[in-house]
Amino acid sequence: MRKKVGSLYMQLSCSRLILLLFLALLIGGAVRAQEPPYFVTYSDVMEEPGNLEISYKGINAAPKNANLFNSGTVEFEYGLKAYWTTEFYLSGQTTQNDPTIFTGYRWENRFRPLMTTHAINPVLYVEYEDINEGDRSFLEVVNHDSISDVYAPNGQARAARQREIELKLILSSNTHGWNISENVITEKPLDPSGPWEFGYALAVSRPLALEAGKKACVFCRENFYAGLEMYGGLGTTENFGLSGTSHYLGPILQFNIPKGPSIGFEPSFGLNANSVGLLWRFKVSYEVEQIFGRLWRK
């Protein structure tokens, strides 16, 4: 049964990816981004003004004592200004022996307050999210999020909605080809009785080559990024700390196909008993250059 659900999901994922790539190719004009390859951590790299990046982020996991699940999030990231990026997310998931459900949406804005580059570059992140407890996108881990969250059946979890404001302080540095990024995350349910929830994400990455070769090639080292990412929860205002929280660590590999999409992969290993043992994360993203100028020209 598990094999059957997995293969069904793979078919769905592949068809989504093909559809996404087809749409992107239809619009045309993919470009390679300088964006680091992270799944959870944000860096100071903003979307270039006028460009639209369409991404699909998927997770496949088989938690201990729970059903296998597959989660998918589609992201639309648009550069409004060189210092202001806005992004919209739609998430859903399918769980073995459970119905496939839409789990909600998020809308975030990122602002770069300093107009020049420094050793550490801050970015302010504000997000509104309307998701239900069936959400398994793991776009961030906060509070005491743990493996027990995935035990609830979808029918029950989808009924419990969470409307929250999420704030992040993104700190990012670029040196000698390396990007080092740290995110301090806090979430506040719109329900006034809900506590502030905290989390973190840390990551480091580097392209495999710092110089471009003189000849165009697909499998050049400069087209590959490698990195390491760690993220987890830090409790709430009422119960701050590591106790009862979950944490993940994973290596990342990303391949930027010249004039095509970027494909990333990260196995996130749970670091304690509260974590899901292993999250297989993958993503494909495609950047459409100057989307509105292109549409108007057509």
Next chain:
Amino acid sequence: MTRGKRIRMAGVILAAMVCMAADGSWLRRVPDTDRQKTNPFAGRADAVAAGARVFDDHCAKCHGEDALGNRKHPSLRSERVQHATDGEIFWLLKNGNLPKGMPTWAALPEPMRWQIITYVKSLGTESRSEIEK
């Protein structure tokens, strides 16, 4: 002066200020230490070829494949850019000109940024009309 005239006058002044700000004012902000940086790839033919590839990936979408710019984005073959030092252009790539829409390219590895500069400088000064002739 009527209210309408005052509004028109303010509009003209604002437009003039925007034009002046877009007129290479970033060059005045470059510190001397950055201005004097030397390009380790200067004059290398392989860097011109590599820079052309990186330019095509990252810069051509705004500045055009011929680097001549368009209505919103400046030409990189103008005298201002071609006469700027490599260090000045490197500073611009690192910091961008965010209020004017030029993003920072600090996350692009330094050698690639120097390769772009080597390529752009190899293009020389030329206007669209000169090329069309």
